[in-house]
Amino acid sequence: xxxxxxxxxxxxxxxxxxxxxxxxxxxxxxxxxxxxxxxxxxxxxxxxxxxxxxxxxxxxxxxxxxxxxxxxxxxxxxxxxxxxxxxxxxxxxxxxxxxxxxxxxxxxxxxxxxxxxxxxxxxxxxxxxxxxxxxxxxxxxxxxxxxxxxxxxxxxxxxxxxxxxxxxxxxxxxxxxxxxxxxxxxxxxxxxxxxxxxxxxxxxxxxxxxxxxxxxxxxxxxxxxxxxxxxxxxxxxxxxxxxxxxxxxxxxxxxxxxxxxxxxxxxxxxxxxxxxxxxxxxxxxxxxxxxxxxxxxxxxxxxxxxxxxxxxxxxxxxxxxxxxxxxxxxxxxxxxxxxxxxxxxxxxxxxxxxxxxxxxxxxxxxxxxxxxxxxxxxxxxxxxxxxxxxxxxxxxxxxxxxxxxxxxxxxxxxxxxxxxxxxxxxxxxxxxxxxxxxxxxxxxxxxxxxxxxxxxxxx
Numbered sequence: 500x501x502x503x504x505x506x507x508x509x510x511x512x513x514x515x516x517x518x519x520x521x522x523x524x525x526x527x528x529x530x531x532x533x534x535x536x537x538x539x540x541x542x543x544x545x546x547x548x549x550x551x552x553x554x555x556x557x558x559x560x561x562x563x564x565x566x567x568x569x570x571x572x573x574x575x576x577x578x579x580x581x582x583x584x585x586x587x588x589x590x591x592x593x594x595x596x597x598x599x600x601x602x603x604x605x606x607x608x609x610x611x612x613x614x615x616x617x618x619x620x621x622x623x624x625x626x627x628x629x630x631x632x633x634x635x636x637x638x639x640x641x642x643x644x645x646x647x648x649x650x651x652x653x654x655x656x657x658x659x660x661x662x663x664x665x666x667x668x669x670x671x672x673x674x675x676x677x678x679x680x681x682x683x684x685x686x687x688x689x690x691x692x693x694x695x696x697x698x699x700x701x702x703x704x705x706x707x708x709x710x711x712x713x714x715x716x717x718x719x720x721x722x723x724x725x726x727x728x729x730x731x732x733x734x735x736x737x738x739x740x741x742x743x744x745x746x747x748x749x750x751x752x753x754x755x756x757x758x759x760x761x762x763x764x765x766x767x768x769x770x771x772x773x774x775x776x777x778x779x780x781x782x783x784x785x786x787x788x789x790x791x792x793x794x795x796x797x798x799x800x801x802x803x804x805x806x807x808x809x810x811x812x813x814x815x816x817x818x819x820x821x822x823x824x825x826x827x828x829x830x831x832x833x834x835x836x837x838x839x840x841x842x843x844x845x846x847x848x849x850x851x852x853x854x855x856x857x858x859x860x861x862x863x864x865x866x867x868x869x870x871x872x873x874x875x876x877x878x879x880x881x882x883x884x885x886x887x888x889x890x891x892x893x894x895x896x897x898x899x900x901x902x903x904x905x906x907x908x909x910x911x912x913x914x915x916x917x918x919x920x921x922x923x924x925x926x927x928x929x930x931x932x933x934x935x936x937x938x939x940x941x942x943x944x945x946x947x948x949x950x951x952x953x954x955x956x957x958x
Contacts, residue, residue: 502543506812509534513803513853523849524792527799531806544809555801559794563754564670569790570757571661574742575613576782577764581773583735585630587612590731592634596712600702602638603648603709604695606631610652611659611691612735624653624907632912641708642916644701647924650897650904651694651931657847657893659687660743661760664847664889666753667793671855672881676753677746681954682882682946684743686890686939693931734770738763747954793848800852813857820861827865831940834858835891842895846903850892859884869943873951883946887939894932897925 509530516526538544559565588609595601606627613623627649635645657664660680669676702709742760745751751759768774807813823829841850859881866880873879896904899922908921939945 505810506815509807517845524795524799527803531802535806538810548809551805552802556798559797564676567666567753567757568663569786570761571663572789573782573786574760574764576785577768579626580778580782581768586731588630590727594728599706599711600698600709601711602635603698606648607652607691607694611655623656624904625911627653628908628911638712639710642920643924644708646908646921647928650908650925651928654893654896654904655687658683658889660684667851668885671851672859672885674881678882678950679885681747681949683886685945686886690935734767796848796852804856816857817861830865838888839891839895842892843901847892879947883943886946890936897929
């Protein structure tokens with residue numbers, strides 16, 4: 500066998516196993532061990548190199564940055580399981596009720612807050628689908644519009660901090676989590692604003708698709724309504740602002756802020772008399788399952804990465820990407836297209852642990868000249884590249900027929916909502932996502948501006 504083919508064959512074998520539905524962690528680890536045996540037999544690898552696998556696993560377990568993952572998951576699940584998210588949606592729905600499209604506005608705003616609280620796309624889409632979709636259908640919202648709003652709002656968890664996706668992505672790119680949080684804030688809020696503008700346009704041009712809430716169902720008015728808004732909105736909003744603010748201005752690391760956020764969510768639930776042993780146990784169970792999945796995949800990817808580099812697969816990837824026509828444009832088009840297509844079939848964590856570490860060194864070298872005005876061009880290039888990947892995957896998660904967000908919503912939608920409604924509803928928001936990607940590409944300042952004035956740079 501030609502030794503130069505082992506790297507590409509190993510990469511292809513891992514993807515083939517993943518596409519067949521084999522557990523990702525074991526697909527990566529198993530492929531690595533098989534090709535390590537082949538490499539040792541062909542005297543391309545030294546058996547002693549395999550001892551480094553245990554060191555890498557212990558390095559993962561000791562990662563202070565990754566400790567933020569379970570804290571932010573726990574924070575979001577506590578807010579969801581204790582019903583605080585449902586209160587947010589009900590109150591915002593009444594506040595915007597007199598307006599055509601008001602329920603749509605409230606779903607996008609609450610979806611943005613939930614994205615900032617949970618940081619997990621699946622959890623946000625399912626929660627919003629169960630809470631908001633029946634209400635929107637009750638008030639005669641267009642089925643495609645209602646499902647499109649919920650699917651798109653739920654995917655904001657990809658790019659609005661404190662996203663679990665951004666924490667993992669920062670770890671794999673080798674950049675500060677704080678930088679990636681700061682860099683993704685304006686693009687995430689920009690997308691939410693574009694969603695609001697679209698819903699407002701639909702409400703004006705097609706009033707029947709987004710009607711106002713009937714007057715008899717708007718049970719609160721005046722000071723009663725405002726006091727309810729303040730009571731329901733302010734505590735979680737203050738919690739999110741404090742958590743993110745402490746990271747942005749450098750008072751706390753993401754891990755410390757995540758721990759504070761988890762405790763703060765429990766305090767809010769307690770003050771609202773929603774905290775129970777059952778809700779805490781369910782939240783901790785969800786946190787443990789998701790965190791364990793991430794760490795198992797990370798351990799498998801570390802083993803895969805070690806053997807892949809031992810077989811010079813990294814040099815194959817580098818030669819492939821640096822030899823593309825068009826320089827950085829050709830690199831960005833190919834990598835983003837590959838990630839977009841892979842996002843149809845495998846979850847973000849698999850993409851982050853398999854693809855991102857392979858392309859990050861090339862990205863730093865090829866894209867750094869675009870940021871020559873900064874003290875650390877390679878660092879800024881990777882932060883921009885990371886936000887671009889997050890928004891790209893967000894678009895992939897929305898795109899029929901395989902978008903994960905659409906599948907999540909289909910699982911909780913009532914029978915009268917057909918798959919065709921969900922697919923049609925996603926199309927306008929996909930167009931918005933593409934516009935957002937183009938703006939991000941042509942105006943990197945959307946990512947770099949807050950960092951350039953001193954925010955971020957916290958690990």
